[in-house]
Amino acid sequence: MQDQLQSLTILFTEFYYWVTIVFMFLIHVGFATYEIAVVRPKNMQRTLMKTFVIIPLVTITFFFFGWWIYNALPNGPGITGGLAEGAADTAAPWSPLMAPNLSDRINGVFWAAFLLFSWTAAAIVSGALLERVRTGAFLIIGTLVGSVLWIIDAAWGWHPEGWMVQVMGYHDAYASGVIHALAGGATLGVLIVLGPRIGKFGKRGEVRDIKPHNVWLACVGLFLIFTGFWGFYVACNIPMLDVGTGGQVYFSATNIYLMPTTLSGITLNFLMSFSGGILAAYVVSRGDPFWTFSGGLAGVIATSAGNDLYHPIQSMLLAAIAVAIIFKLHFYVERRFKLDDVVGAVAVHGYAGVFGVVTAGFMLWGYPAAAPVAGTTAWFTTPEGWPAINPVGNTLGALIMFGLGFLPVYVVAKILNRFGLLRVPRVVELVGLDVHDHTSAYPYFHGRVDGNGLADEERALAEAMNDTATVPPGAPSLGALAREDMRR
Amino acid sequence: MTGLDSFTNPQEIGALYPFAGTEVVLAIAGILLWLAWHVHQMRTENRENEAAVELYRKVGTARALGKDGTEWLPDETALTREAGTGNGAVRGETADKVTGVTT
Numbered sequence: 001m002q003d004q005l006q007s008l009t010i011l012f013t014e015f016y017y018w019v020t021i022v023f024m025f026l027i028h029v030g031f032a033t034y035e036i037a038v039v040r041p042k043n044m045q046r047t048l049m050k051t052f053v054i055i056p057l058v059t060i061t062f063f064f065f066g067w068w069i070y071n072a073l074p075n076g077p078g079i080t081g082g083l084a085e086g087a088a089d090t091a092a093p094w095s096p097l098m099a100p101n102l103s104d105r106i107n108g109v110f111w112a113a114f115l116l117f118s119w120t121a122a123a124i125v126s127g128a129l130l131e132r133v134r135t136g137a138f139l140i141i142g143t144l145v146g147s148v149l150w151i152i153d154a155a156w157g158w159h160p161e162g163w164m165v166q167v168m169g170y171h172d173a174y175a176s177g178v179i180h181a182l183a184g185g186a187t188l189g190v191l192i193v194l195g196p197r198i199g200k201f202g203k204r205g206e207v208r209d210i211k212p213h214n215v216w217l218a219c220v221g222l223f224l225i226f227t228g229f230w231g232f233y234v235a236c237n238i239p240m241l242d243v244g245t246g247g248q249v250y251f252s253a254t255n256i257y258l259m260p261t262t263l264s265g266i267t268l269n270f271l272m273s274f275s276g277g278i279l280a281a282y283v284v285s286r287g288d289p290f291w292t293f294s295g296g297l298a299g300v301i302a303t304s305a306g307n308d309l310y311h312p313i314q315s316m317l318l319a320a321i322a323v324a325i326i327f328k329l330h331f332y333v334e335r336r337f338k339l340d341d342v343v344g345a346v347a348v349h350g351y352a353g354v355f356g357v358v359t360a361g362f363m364l365w366g367y368p369a370a371a372p373v374a375g376t377t378a379w380f381t382t383p384e385g386w387p388a389i390n391p392v393g394n395t396l397g398a399l400i401m402f403g404l405g406f407l408p409v410y411v412v413a414k415i416l417n418r419f420g421l422l423r424v425p426r427v428v429e430l431v432g433l434d435v436h437d438h439t440s441a442y443p444y445f446h447g448r449v450d451g452n453g454l455a456d457e458e459r460a461l462a463e464a465m466n467d468t469a470t471v472p473p474g475a476p477s478l479g480a481l482a483r484e485d486m487r488r
Numbered sequence: 489m490t491g492l493d494s495f496t497n498p499q500e501i502g503a504l505y506p507f508a509g510t511e512v513v514l515a516i517a518g519i520l521l522w523l524a525w526h527v528h529q530m531r532t533e534n535r536e537n538e539a540a541v542e543l544y545r546k547v548g549t550a551r552a553l554g555k556d557g558t559e560w561l562p563d564e565t566a567l568t569r570e571a572g573t574g575n576g577a578v579r580g581e582t583a584d585k586v587t588g589v590t591t
Contacts, residue, residue, distance in 0.1 A: 057522070064519050093518070094511035100504040136530040421530065428540050431552045436540035462550040 009240055010105055016239045017109035023231025024116035026224050028055060031123040034221025035130060037214040038343055042432025043131045044213075044441040050135045054122050057139055058146035062115045063098065066147040067091040070114065073155035080163040080376050113235040114151070117179055120232070122146030124183035125409075127343035129190055131197050132429045137422045141409055145186045153178050153404050157397055160257045164400070166376040168393030169369040173255045174236050174266070174304035176356030177401035184350015185405030187341070193413035194423055196340030198430055199457055207334055210342075215289055222293035226274065229300060233266055233307075257370040261308040269307040269315040273299045276316035280323040294348050295323045302326075302352040305360035305394070309367065318359055326351040350405075354398045361394025430462055 032051045039047045058066075071091040075081035090097055090107060097107045122142035129138060157164035158178045164170035172178055200208055212218045237253050243260045244250035252260040277299015278292060285291035299319030300307075307315060330347035333339050341347070368386040372378070378387035416422040424433060434441065490506035544552045 057525075060518065060522055064515065064522065093515035096503045096508070096511070099511075102498055102501045102504060134533060136526070136533045139529065140526065425537055425541055427544050427549055428537055431540070431544060431549065435552065436543065437536055459550060459553060462553040465549040 013239055014105045014109050017106075017113045017235060020231040020235035021109065021112045021116055024113075024120075024228050024235065025231075027116070027120055027228030027232065028123060030221045030224030030226075030228060031126070032221070033224060034218045034343070035127055037217035037221060038127070038212040039130050040210070040213050040432070041441050042434055044434060045438045046135060046433035047130055050133075050138050051123065051126055053135075054126065054139055054142040054146070055119055057143050058118050058122050059115060061143050061147035062111075062118050062151075064093050064147075066118060066151045067098070067111050067114065068093075069148065069151045070155045070159070073152060074159045074162040076156070076163050080166060080373070084161075114154070116235070117154075117175065117232070118146040118150060121150040121179050121183045121186075124180070124345055124349045125187045125190065128187045128341040128345040129194060130342040131433070132423055133190070133194060134421060134424050137413075137416045140416065141186070141190060141412060144412060145183060145405065145409065149186065149404055149408060150179060150182050153182055153401055157401070158256055160370045161373050163376075164393070164397055165257060165370045166373050166387050167378055168397055169378055169380050169387045169389045170393050170397040171257070171360055171364055171367070171369050171389040172305045172357055172394075172397070172401075173257075173261070173308035173360075174233055176301055176303075176305035176353045176360070177398050180301045180304070180349040180353030181357060181398055181401040182353075182405035184346050184348075184353055185402035186409040187345045187405075188339075188350060189406040189408075189410030190413045190422075191339055191341055191346070192410065193417050196338060197342075198426060198461065200340045201338050202457075205338070207331075212290065219289050219293045222290075222297060226296060226300075229297075230270070233270055234263065237261065237263065237266070239263075255308045259308075259368060259370060265309075266307055268312040269303065269310055270300060272312035273303040273307065273315040273319035275299075276319035277302070277323045280320035281327065284324050284327045291327065291344070294344055295327070298323050298326055298348045298352040301349060302356045302359075304353075305356040306364050309364055314363065318363075322352050322355045322359075325355065350402060354402055357398035357401065358391070358395050361389060361391035361397075364389040365391060427465055430458060430465070 028051075032048060035051050036044045036048050068087055068091040072083045072087035074084055077083050089095055091111075092098070097104045098111070100108075122145050125142055125145055126138060154162075156162045157170045157172055158175065159165065162170070197210065200210060202208060236256050238256075238258065239253050240251055241254050241258060242249055243252050243254060243258070253263050255261050274296045278296040280299070281295020282292045285295070299322065302322030303310060303315045303318050310318070326347040329351055330341070330344050333346070334341070339346070365388075366380075366382065367389045368382050368384075369378075369389050370387055372381075372386050376387075379393060380388040380390040382388045413422055423429075428436070491508060492501065492504065495501070
């Protein structure tokens with residue numbers, strides 16, 4: 001670093017991202033808190049381990065190949081060009097810049113900021129699968145989502161030179177699509193294969209509300225996620241960049257596409273969309289605590305694609321509309337398709353994320369998406385010839401995001417299920433994931449179970465399964481046992 | 489000597505870590521360890537599930553479930569022993585009874 005001003009800029013940027021990483025840790029404190037609160041006590045410890053161990057797995061794999069994917073694939077490859085030049089120099093695991101190095105101060109913190117997004121993408125999938133997915137299966141799926149799938153779509157649609165940005169005019173400033181729609185799609189892909197928890201749906205197909213064992217702790221978890229979301233939002237910005245044109249210097253914060261915005265503006269929009277979501281959720285859920293808190297999250301997600309540019313009241317209204325829609329849609333899908341999404345992740349992240357991307361295409365129609373890359377032709381352009389945000393690009397983009405999560409994860413879930421590796425044996429699920437290998441999570445506490453017939457039914461089922469918890473002759477795996485029990 | 493021996497002229501220093509030049513070997517080792525970890529975890533989980541299923545077969549699923557699906561098996565050895573001698577607790581006498589814990 002040659003002069004004091006350059007040094008200050010670099011060191012400020014390094015510190016800025018470092019702080020966002022600390023904040024974003026709170027997202028994962030929140031995920032852990034609310035997931036263990038949502039499950040029944042017999043499943044708490046395995047749930048905590050599943051939620052926690054995915055963090056180091058995504059970390060090391062994001063080091064090994066995730067960061068390289070982001071740097072190498074903005075052109076597809078094969079859509080607007082080949083592998084990006086210089087990706088290996090910056091982001092391969094053997095690059096000297098992926099280590100303490102006096103010639104670079106940004107790569108590590110930038111990598112880590114993206115890594116925390118990766119943790120989030122993986123963690124979103126986790127909550128829907130609670131109480132019956134095998135830990136090993138989730139760790140594979142979570143790693144796939146966190147270190148491969150989301151970062152591919154980030155290279156395509158969350159990079160100033162990404163082909164979706166340059167050709168389609170895709171705009172998704174705070175990751176409604178690239179994180180949330182993708183993770184929601186991935187979650188749906190697993191859920192379809194995994195099936196519901198024992199007892200979630202009654203004999204006549206009625207939906208049972210399996211309540212969190214600790215409602216307020218679940219809400220505290222969501223509150224922590226909101227807190228960490230501040231780090232997420234600011235990490236999506238470049239804090240200080242010269243965006244002046246015609247030789248004039250003009251320093252500003254920018255979004256991920258290097259288009260100007262302000263931290264002040266996104267603060268307004270974050271808080272107003274958060275509020276719109278909560279107020280709408282309170283009304284449509286009739287004050288259900290879990291859904292009221294989740295509504296705040298869904299409200300932010302449903303406006304994140306355009307929260308760099310919206311008016312705060314636009315954010316508030318869009319968030320409220322989205323939350324009303326996704327709440328109804330969640331319960332419709334649950335009833336109609338018997339989809340047991342424990343925490344409503346497909347709705348809060350998937351549907352809200354798609355809503356956010358699609359509405360941003362309409363709301364920001366004609367805004368510049370990014371500076372043009374030579375040799376690339378956009379579907380729609382601004383008068384100056386820059387790729388323009390538009391409804392077609394963003395609607396198609398939302399489908400790409402959701403589909404890029406759904407399809408690969410559905411296939412992987414089918415493969416895992418084929419080998420009996422996706423779901424715990426039903427007898428283990430029934431007795432509790434913790435029961436065999438852990439002591440009670442609440443050794444001095446015997447809580448009351450509010451009856452909706454579930455506990456009685458579990459007991460009756462367990463009585464019927466006495467002496468049946470054996471592997472059938474010729475069965476290749478415990479998955480076969482699970483299917484056998486299901487037929488009984 | 490594993491790396492640097494001076495911080496004079498920092499503008500000419502790049503990598504700070506020792507054994508610079510071994511990055512590819514380190515990356516390969518790390519990736520192999522990651523894959524091995526998944527294999528080990530899956531095998532361990534398989535064994536745990538098989539043991540759980542076997543135990544529940546011996547003691548009866550209903551008894552393992554305990555009351556309201558929220559209890560646990562504090563002493564597998566005692567439960568298995570009693571199940572083997574035919575002295576297992578009847579329905580309603582849960583694991584606590586077997587182990588003498590009063591709740």
